[in-house]
Amino acid sequence: MENPKKYIDFHMHTKYSDGMESPELLAMNVKLSGVDLAAKTDHDTIEGYWDFKAAADKLGLATIPGIEFSDKDYHILGLGFNPKDYDFWKLTERSKYYQRLTSEQRVHMLKRHGIPITMEKLDSFFPDSRLGKHNIYRTLYHDEECRSWIEQNLPDATPDDVFEYTLRKSGIAGTVEHYYDLERHVIIDGIHKVGGLAIVAHLPKQAKSMKELDELKEAGVDGFEVQPNFYGTNFGAVNYPDIESYAKRHDMFITYGSDYHGSIMPRSLLGRGMNAMSPELEERLLGSTYGNDSETKEECLV
Ligand SMILES: [Zn+2]
Ligand SMILES: [Zn+2]
CATH class of the missing domain: 3.20.20.140 (Metal-dependent hydrolases)
Incomplete structure (x- = not known):
C-alpha cells in the first residue's frame, strides 16, 4: 500500500x-x-x-x-x-538586534508625530519577543496613552486605517523599513551551514x-x-x-x-x-x- x-x-x-x-x-x-x-x-x-x-x-x-x-x-x-x-x-541574535534597531527608528518617527509610544512600552508588553512592526502596532492599542492619542487625533480611523497611517509603507514610520536587514546571501549561507x-x-x-x-x-x-x-x-x-x-x-x-x-x-x-x-x-x-x-x-x- x-x-x-x-x-x-x-x-x-x-x-x-x-x-x-x-x-x-x-x-x-x-x-x-x-x-x-x-x-x-x-x-x-x-x-x-x-x-x-x-x-x-x-x-x-x-x-x-x-x-x-x-x-x-x-x-x-x-x-x-x-x-x-x-x-x-x-x-539569529544579530538579526533580532537589527530588527530592534529598525523598531527603534519606527518608534522615533511615531514619537516625532506626537504618538506617545516608547521602546520601554514595547518591552513591557512583549518581554520575550523579537520586536517588529506588528508589536508596535499592538502597543498602539494596548497602551492607554497611545489609545487616547488615536481617539483624539484619528477619531474615525479603523484599526487598519491606523496601521496604514503609522506603519504601512506609505505611513509615518513606513520609510525606515528594512534599513538594517541581513543580506540575502548571509541568510541563505547561514541556513545551509546548519543543514x-x-x-x-x-x-x-x-x-x-x-x-x-x-x-x-x-x-x-x-x-x-x-x-x-x-x-x-x-x-x-x-x-x-x-x-x-x-x-x-x-x-x-x-x-x-x-x-x-x-x-x-x-x-x-x-x-x-x-x-x-x-x-x-x-x-x-x-x-x-x-x-x-x-x-x-x-x-x-x-
Ligand atoms: Zn513573512
Ligand atoms: Zn511569517
Whole structure:
C-alpha cells in the first residue's frame, strides 16, 4: 500500500516574535487542525522551539526546527536545520538586534508625530519577543496613552486605517523599513551551514514577476512557500501553478505554510487541503536527523 500523505504547515509564529500564542498552545492548535508535520517559524529567533517540540511530542505531532528571516525584499524561511549550532544562534541574535534597531527608528518617527509610544512600552508588553512592526502596532492599542492619542487625533480611523497611517509603507514610520536587514546571501549561507532548507516565504505576496524566481534560484534558495488556503491560487503577479511547475523544472522544493499568528489574526492553520508534502521533500527533511531528539536549549547553549 502506498504511504499515506503527510500534511504540513511550515509557517507559524508564537509570542517569541509577533504571534499571540505560547508554543504549547500553538502545538495543541496545530494538532487539532489535523496537520502531521509542523514548523514554528518565529522571526529571527528559535526561542520556544524546544517548548514547541516537547508539547508536540506529547501530542504525537511531528515537528522540524524553523525560523523566518528578512532581507530587504523577501522573507526567507529556514527549515529542518540543526537548532543547536552556536554560530547559527549568534546569527539569529544579530538579526533580532537589527530588527530592534529598525523598531527603534519606527518608534522615533511615531514619537516625532506626537504618538506617545516608547521602546520601554514595547518591552513591557512583549518581554520575550523579537520586536517588529506588528508589536508596535499592538502597543498602539494596548497602551492607554497611545489609545487616547488615536481617539483624539484619528477619531474615525479603523484599526487598519491606523496601521496604514503609522506603519504601512506609505505611513509615518513606513520609510525606515528594512534599513538594517541581513543580506540575502548571509541568510541563505547561514541556513545551509546548519543543514537547513532556505525557502522563500509567501512568495506570491512578495514577487512581482516570474523573473524574480530566477534571481532567487541564482541566490541559492532551495524552494518556495505557497499558502493555498489563505490567498487562493491566484494572488498578485505570480500564481501557484506557475511557481509549482517552475520548482519542478528546477528540482526545487515547494512548502506550504499558513503564516498563522494566533486565532485573533486573519490567517488560519492549514489543516488538510492542498498542503500534502511531496515525496522529495519528505525524503530530504525526514532523512535529516535535526529536531529528532529532546535535548533542551540549556543543554545546547552551554
Ligand atoms: Zn513573512
Ligand atoms: Zn511569517
